[in-house]
Amino acid sequence: MKPLSIVILAAGLGSRMKSELPKPLHKIGGKPMLEHVLQSARTLNPTKLVVVFGHRGEALKEAFSDADDITWAEQKTFEGTGDAMRYALPYCVPESNVLVLYGDTPLINPNTLTELVGKLESTDLAWLTATMENPFGYGRIIRDHNDHMISIIEEKDANATEKAICEINTGIFATTFTFLYNALPKLTNQNQQNEYYLTDIAGIAVDESINIETISEDPERIRGVNDRIQLAELEAYYQREKAKELMRNGITLDKPETLTIKGTVQNGFDCHIEANVVLEGHIVLGKNVHIGTGCVLTDVVIGDNTEIKPYTVMIGASVGKNASVGPFARIREKSQIMDETRIGNFVETKNTHLGHGSKASHLTYLGDAEIGEHVNVGAGVITCNYDGVNKFKTTINNGAFIGSNSSLVAPVSIGVDATVAAGTVVAKDVADHALALNTIEAKRISDWERPAKKKS
Structure with a gap:
C-alpha cells in the first residue's frame, strides 16, 4: 500500500467572519473546525499530515501546539488554492497518494475519505462531488457526453448554462504525488479572480487522458464556512445529527x-x-x-x-x-x-x-x-x-x-x-x-413597637 500524505488548506483570511480569530478556530460542536478535520484525517493513518497556514498563523499553530503529528507549511503569498498547494507539496512524501482537505469544512465523513483514496488504485485523480438544489457560490462539475468529469468551472467564471448545473465541486480530492507534482506548474491565473485554482488540475488530467473517478457525498457533510450565518447553519446540522x-x-x-x-x-x-x-x-x-x-x-x-x-x-x-x-x-x-x-x-x-x-x-x-x-x-x-x-x-x-x-x-x-x-x-x-452549640441566648424585649413609615 502506498504511503498517504494529507494536506489541509487553512491559510485563508476569513474576512467575512468579521473576527480576529483565524477562521479554522471557530467552533462547531465545541471544537475548532480544524480539529474536526484533523480528527477525520487521522482515521486514515497518514504518513504525513500537512496543514497550510497563513493569516494569523501563529494563533492557529498555538491552538494545536500539542499535536506533534502536524507538519506546518506557511503560505507566504496568497494567490489561490493552487498557490497554497505549492507550499505544501515539498512536505508531502514522494511517490505517496495525496488527499486534499480544507480547514473550514469540518464535517467530512472519514469513510468517504477512505473510499476516495481507494479510487487511486485505478486512476491518478479521484474527486468528491455533491448535488445541491441551490448550488450558488460553488464551482460546477462539467461532464462530457459519456458522463465523465472533465473540468470544474467556478461560479464567477460560469455562464448561465453552467450555473444551472447542480453537481458541485467540494474541493476535496485524492491524487498521486507524481501527477500533482507535474500538474502544479501548469496552473495559470487566467480567470476572474486572477488566482491559481487548484481545481484546474481536473482539466490537466483530462488533457493527459487521465480518467477522473468521482464519489458523491451528502451536501451537508461538505459545506464550508465563510461567515457566521454558515457557521450557525452547520452547527444546527451537526446538533441534529448528534x-x-x-x-x-x-x-x-x-x-x-x-x-x-x-x-x-x-x-x-x-x-x-x-x-x-x-x-x-x-x-x-x-x-x-x-x-x-x-x-x-x-x-x-x-x-x-x-x-x-x-x-x-x-x-x-x-x-x-x-x-x-x-x-x-x-x-x-x-x-x-x-x-x-x-x-x-x-x-x-x-x-x-x-x-x-x-x-x-x-x-x-x-x-x-x-x-x-x-x-x-x-x-x-x-x-x-x-x-x-x-x-x-x-x-x-x-x-x-x-x-x-x-x-x-x-x-x-x-x-x-x-x-x-x-x-x-x-x-x-x-x-x-x-x-x-453556641450558648448565646436571644435577647427578648417586651411590648416592642415596630418602626412606622412617616406620613408625607
Missing part, C-alpha cells in the same frame, strides 16, 4: 432541536433528557438516568436511576446510583456524590465527597469536604474552607447532623453521630456522639 445518534442509542429526547452536544456521550438504556440541555466534554450516563430542563453537564459520570433536576450545572464530577441532584444545584470539580444521596436546590459542592445516603437539601456550600454516610446537612450550612490564602478540609463523619445556618470553620472534624445545633459556628473538632 441528537439522532443519542436517540438511536436509547435516549429519549423531549426536544431534540434544543439539545446542545459539545463532546461525546456514552449511555445505558432508557435515559431521558428534557429540553434545553447542554452536554459538554465526555458524558457517561448509566441506565434510566433522567436529566431535567436547562441542565449544563460537563465531563460528568452519572449512575443508574439517578435524576438530575432542572437547571443544575455540573462540571468534572460524578454522581452514584439512585441519587437526586437539584433543581438549581451547582456540582463543581472533583465532587463525588455517592449512591442514594440527595443534593437539593441552591446547593453548591466543590472537591467534596458526599457519602452513601447523605443529603444536603437546600441553600448550602460544601467545599473541600469529606462527608460520610447518612449525614444530614441542613439549610444554609457553609464549610468555611478558605482563609484568604489557603484552603482547608472539613470532615463530617457517618451519621452526623448539621443544623441549619451552621458554619464549619476548616480545618475541622465532626464526629460520628455528632450533632451541630442550628446557627452554630464550629471552629474546633466535635467528638463522636457530642452536641456542639
